[in-house]
Amino acid sequence: MIKTDILxxxxxxxxxxxxxxxxxxxxxxxxxxxxxxxxxxCSEIYPKxxxxxxxxxxxxxxxxxxxxxxxxxxPFEPGxxxxxxxxxxxxQEDGSFIVTTSKGTKHHAPVVVIAGGLGSFEPRKPPIxxxxxxxxxxxxxxxRDPEVYRDKKVVIAGGxxxxxxxxxxxxxxASEVSLVHRRKDFRGALDSxxxxxxxxxxxxxxxxxxxxxxxxxxxxxxxSVLIRHKDEARGEELKETDYFIPLFGLSPxxxxxxxxxxxxxxxxxxxxxxxxxxxxxxxxxxIGDVNTYKGKLKLILCGFHEAAIMCQSVYQRIxxxxxxxxxxxxxxxxxxxxxxKKEAKKEVVKSIN
Amino acid sequence: xxxxxxxxxxREGEAHTVDxxxxxxxxxxxxxxxxxxxxxxxIGICGGMAxxxxxxxxxxxxxxxxPEKSFEEEDMLDQAFxxxxxxxxxxxxxxxxxLDGLEVRIAPASE
Numbered sequence: 001m002i003k004t005d006i007l008x009x010x011x012x013x014x015x016x017x018x019x020x021x022x023x024x025x026x027x028x029x030x031x032x033x034x035x036x037x038x039x040x041x042c043s044e045i046y047p048k049x050x051x052x053x054x055x056x057x058x059x060x061x062x063x064x065x066x067x068x069x070x071x072x073x074x075p076f077e078p079g080x081x082x083x084x085x086x087x088x089x090x091x092q093e094d095g096s097f098i099v100t101t102s103k104g105t106k107h108h109a110p111v112v113v114i115a116g117g118l119g120s121f122e123p124r125k126p127p128i129x130x131x132x133x134x135x136x137x138x139x140x141x142x143x144r145d146p147e148v149y150r151d152k153k154v155v156i157a158g159g160x161x162x163x164x165x166x167x168x169x170x171x172x173x174a175s176e177v178s179l180v181h182r183r184k185d186f187r188g189a190l191d192s193x194x195x196x197x198x199x200x201x202x203x204x205x206x207x208x209x210x211x212x213x214x215x216x217x218x219x220x221x222x223x224s225v226l227i228r229h230k231d232e233a234r235g236e237e238l239k240e241t242d243y244f245i246p247l248f249g250l251s252p253x254x255x256x257x258x259x260x261x262x263x264x265x266x267x268x269x270x271x272x273x274x275x276x277x278x279x280x281x282x283x284x285x286x287i288g289d290v291n292t293y294k295g296k297l298k299l300i301l302c303g304f305h306e307a308a309i310m311c312q313s314v315y316q317r318i319x320x321x322x323x324x325x326x327x328x329x330x331x332x333x334x335x336x337x338x339x340x341k342k343e344a345k346k347e348v349v350k351s352i353n
Numbered sequence: 354x355x356x357x358x359x360x361x362x363x364r365e366g367e368a369h370t371v372d373x374x375x376x377x378x379x380x381x382x383x384x385x386x387x388x389x390x391x392x393x394x395x396i397g398i399c400g401g402m403a404x405x406x407x408x409x410x411x412x413x414x415x416x417x418x419x420p421e422k423s424f425e426e427e428d429m430l431d432q433a434f435x436x437x438x439x440x441x442x443x444x445x446x447x448x449x450x451x452l453d454g455l456e457v458r459i460a461p462a463s464e
Contacts, residue, residue: 041399045399045402045404045405046399046402046404049402118394118398119394124434124463124464125463125464126434126463127434127435127461127463127464158432159431159432160432182431182436183431185431187428187431187432248432248434249432251398251405251407251463251464252394252398254394266392266393266394267392267393267394267395268393268394
């Protein structure tokens with residue numbers, strides 16, 4: 001069981017900055033994120049895109065902003081549970097919470113802060129009506145263990161890096177790999193595209209372009225996919241396969257959080273913004289893009305502000321008998337849990353004789 | 354500059370003719386969001402960078418008055434679902450006077 005003062009769900013910019021604000025108050029944080037790396041949308045969707053509205057940064061790449069935030073919170077030694085989605089929350093008798101992830105990792109904290117942005121990123125499923133019937137019965141959206149596909153027939157769909165990379169990898173594992181893509185051009189890395197072309201020429205990858213998988217067949221288990229060619233003359237073909245792996249990227253979903261009893265409005269969590277961004281469940285806060293209130297602006301800088309306000313409230317919740325006065329880092333400096341200390345040089349006042 | 358009239362058919366099939374301002378640097382996705390014609394969280398997820406296709410729409414007329422598709426838009430549509438010949442990413446369509454009378458239908462939200 002992982003124990004911490006504040007359990008933050010979501011390791012995007014807002015969640016990361018909350019670690020800093022909590023650290024100033026000597027509160028330790030642990031973050032859970034469904035993605036395998038911190039940074040949320042900034043890392044997953046647009047790491048190379050410049051952001052222009054972070055105060056003090058005329059221009060900063062989203063990925064660099066995340067790197068800077070990670071550097072800024074390093075002294076506060078946050079813990080991370082990455083690549084696991086927060087699934088369930090159980091309130092304990094003392095008012096604390098146990099949050100369990102999709103892989104069964106348990107976390108215990110007196111306060112839970114949801115900084116989940118648009119939600120957890122989940123694979124985009126192609127609109128094939130029968131696809132749900134074959135999930136885990138031949139259809140997989142993520143490749144967890146490539147050995148599952150050894151000596152099997154595999155059909156991969158998609159035109160991005162994931163589809164290319166896995167086609168290349170499985171070409172040496174599976175007995176047959178087919179890559180189905182809607183058009184002839186691929187939007188992946190050039191060397192991956194070239195490698196797929198090479199493997200196609202020597203018959204290691206069956207490249208099927210200008211075509212889409214439109215239906216799945218099989219009694220109980222998947223046994224074939226129906227491929228429709230753009231060229232009407234070629235029509236449709238039924239292709240025997242053991243596995244169908246559609247790789248079309250990720251899209252955000254609020255996910256299991258939606259079932260935690262929180263008040264939801266327009267796909268976001270309602271909070272009390274006049275005070276501290278607490279949800280309708282005491283002890284659970286929501287900050288950043290995941291929350292909503294009158295006048296809400298979904299901006300990174302607003303998430304940072306909400307993180308600071310939330311931490312002050314959490315401090316009082318955890319330490320009801322202590323009086324805390326907000327301090328400026330220019331005055332108090334930053335004392336990390338790792339023993340590091342940053343503070344401004346004290347001026348030397350000369351005495352007048 | 355004045356507003357233009359754009360007809361947007363929402364995901365339930367209802368048509369809405371709305372006034373879209375030409376002087377606010379808006380794009381069609383932002384107009385759809387501002388009139389709340391698609392559920393929040395299901396449109397404009399990437400914020401308008403042609404990186405999610407959640408704002409895909411079908412152009413029902415006036416296609417010749419739209420800007421050419423950029424490489425990024427072509428690429429994203431290539432990865433999207435429910436794509437038709439008249440598909441565009443509404444975030445890549447700036448509101449200009451030339452769009453007066455445009456009719457579009459919002460593509461279904463993908464899972």
